[in-house]
Amino acid sequence: MNGQSGVTIEDVRRVAELANxxxxxEEEPRMQRDLNAILDYVAQLNELDTSDVPPMAQVGEILEGGAVHSHGETLRGDRVQPCIDRAEVMSSAPETDGRFFKVPKVIER
Known part of the structure; x- marks a missing residue:
């Protein structure tokens, strides 16, 4: 975070600020301890030799209808489809400028 080993209380405060x-x-030292534990675990994982492990596009199994598929065979193929008509979509929007949806501001700072 700041070049030193481990997360400092100042790092915790900055991350908390960024995450709002x-x-x-009382929570700051606990968060510092938890973040340092996570980074220590990641450091352990980085020590593993993964040179013989093939790259993966999916890290977990795909579950569909209770069946387990581990090779992505249930993924839909890419194909070109027509877009939804913008005017039709905008006509059902609660508030729009004709081109974009208008939504209330949700972030306050």
Missing amino acids: LELTQ
Whole structure:
């Protein structure tokens, strides 16, 4: 985070600010400890030799209708389809300028 080894309380405060989280003074050391534990675990994983492991596009199995598919054979093929008519979509929108949806502001800073 800041070039030193491990996460500092200042790093925790900066991440909390960026994530718009309000941490109490009691929560900050716990978050610092948890983030350092995560980074330590990632460091352990980075020590593994993965040179013989083939790259994966999907890290987990795909579940569809209770069946397990591990090779992506259930994925839909790419094909060109016509777009939905913008005027039709905008006509059913609660508020629009004719080209874009208008939505209320949700982030306050």
